[in-house]
Amino acid sequence: MTNHEPTETPVIELRGAGLTYVGPPPVVALRPCDLVVQRGEFVTVVGPSGAGKSTLLNIIGLLDIPTHGTYLLDGHDTAGLGDTDRTALRGHRIGFVFQSFHLLPHRTALENVALALVYRSISHKERMRKAREALVRVGLEHRVDAVPSTLSGGERQRVAIARAMVGRPSLLLCDEPTGNLDTSTAASILELLHVLHGAGMTILVITHDLTVAQQGERTITIRDGRLTEEVRR
Numbered sequence: 001m002t003n004h005e006p007t008e009t010p011v012i013e014l015r016g017a018g019l020t021y022v023g024p025p026p027v028v029a030l031r032p033c034d035l036v037v038q039r040g041e042f043v044t045v046v047g048p049s050g051a052g053k054s055t056l057l058n059i060i061g062l063l064d065i066p067t068h069g070t071y072l073l074d075g076h077d078t079a080g081l082g083d084t085d086r087t088a089l090r091g092h093r094i095g096f097v098f099q100s101f102h103l104l105p106h107r108t109a110l111e112n113v114a115l116a117l118v119y120r121s122i123s124h125k126e127r128m129r130k131a132r133e134a135l136v137r138v139g140l141e142h143r144v145d146a147v148p149s150t151l152s153g154g155e156r157q158r159v160a161i162a163r164a165m166v167g168r169p170s171l172l173l174c175d176e177p178t179g180n181l182d183t184s185t186a187a188s189i190l191e192l193l194h195v196l197h198g199a200g201m202t203i204l205v206i207t208h209d210l211t212v213a214q215q216g217e218r219t220i221t222i223r224d225g226r227l228t229e230e231v232r233r
């Protein structure tokens, strides 16, 4: 198990954070919870449909604001941030990986990855260099000029992972990253996540799949909006 320095600023620090939809009727999607993820950890969150996984992901990903408690991302208190600052913090600190890849269909793999850097103050040439480097890292150096429709599901997810990583985020936030893949392709994507984790990346994977959940160093179960059991490996 990785040795995480406890005095470091955590990447994720939720304190009594929860979300209730006002309704009517009001729905408690996430009960007030505490969750601390240190730099370099690989954490999985597992739970059945309707348990609150998307709610938790949306809070951690700065896509939703908790109605209770506090959320610090890399030590930055996210309460009270305006839309511009929230978007900037999200863009710099979080790389998202989704089940359905979310690639632009008419752009090449290289362009899809480079687009993630479009708001960074670097030249076009530098964006392309970094995008190519990210694609090499996920094993796709031979497919940089391919458009998504000519890539396999596993290759599309590799492009999406390269896009998520290219801006060197603090956190790779994955929502059912293998949900659209067959078993052996899923295994290769999980292997890639392990390689990135081995290189120091902090990873949080949200899934309903126990096999995927077992990949984490720590697995947290979410049920009826409550974070419960924690398994450490």
Ligand SMILES: Nc1ncnc2c1ncn2[C@@H]1O[C@H](COP(=O)(O)OP(=O)(O)OP(=O)(O)O)[C@@H](O)[C@H]1O
Pocket (backbone or CB within 6 Å): 021, 027, 028, 029, 047, 048, 049, 050, 051, 052, 053, 054, 055, 056, 208
């Ligand atoms: N906009 C909303 N308004 C009211 N209730 C909502 C809203 N969004 C989600 N919920 C409710 O909050 C609870 C948690 O939903 P959430 O989408 O977080 O679950 P989930 O674990 O991601 O489910 P799934 O795996 O099916 O996507 C559910 O009871 C859901 O019906």
